[in-house]
Amino acid sequence: MRFMLMVRATQDSEAGVMPSEAILTAMGKYNEELVKAGVLLAGEGLHPSSRGARVRFSGSQRTVIDGPFAETKELIAGFWLIQVKSLEEAIEWVKRCPNPFEGESDIEIRRVFEAEDFGAEFTPELREQEERLRAEVAARTTH
Template sequence: MRFMMLMIPRGYDQAAPGTMPEPEAVRRMMVYNRELQHAGVLLGCDGLHPPSMGARISFAEGKGRVVDGPFAESREVLGGYWMIDVGSLAEAIEWARRCPAGPDEIIEVRQVQELADFPQEIRAVVAGDGISA
């Protein structure tokens, strides 16, 4: 089963455009990523630029309204993610525990919905569409 490990660094919500992690932090993460690769569980990972370089599109008024980042109202924003393939939630949590994260970072572990998790009526909708997950 697939899980996403979502990295949530405190303070990243208001980080200036072009903010980059410290080289030492990157080096530690590379070692960790290598471990995930050696274990055969890593399907992909990426770091994300801060919200100040992105935008939010809200749909409260019926059609998309664009707000450029940073976003005053959000405290917890993504800094990056890993997609892993492991046998259980316990294993995903154990991998997250091993991450060399800093004291200001949180990792949220979430299971990816697989087609097989969906009930028949949803699978039928996905199938009818011709573009599945």
């Protein structure tokens, strides 16, 4: 099972305050543990929402909304994508994570959909397309 571990933004992360050397060192050590355990698929920090945008969909209309966005607690400051056997294992990995920020912070854990989760609507043709696209992406990232 794949899980997305999402680091919730804080006022400091949204203000562009960079992590301290101590936090970066602790995160580097944690990331090494994830890699050595063979569970890390990806992981990155994100720039503040002031450097981003949202695209709002309403029927066929598209509206671009420039950041920053007001609700800090709803924003993501970084993420890991891991592959483990269960939600419980994902929780155990998150509990081992150093605090991403000074003070309080939250990491949300969400399971990633797999092909079998979509049922009959995910036809053999759609499955083949998905597999082909994943193979193309994998080929690009290994070069």
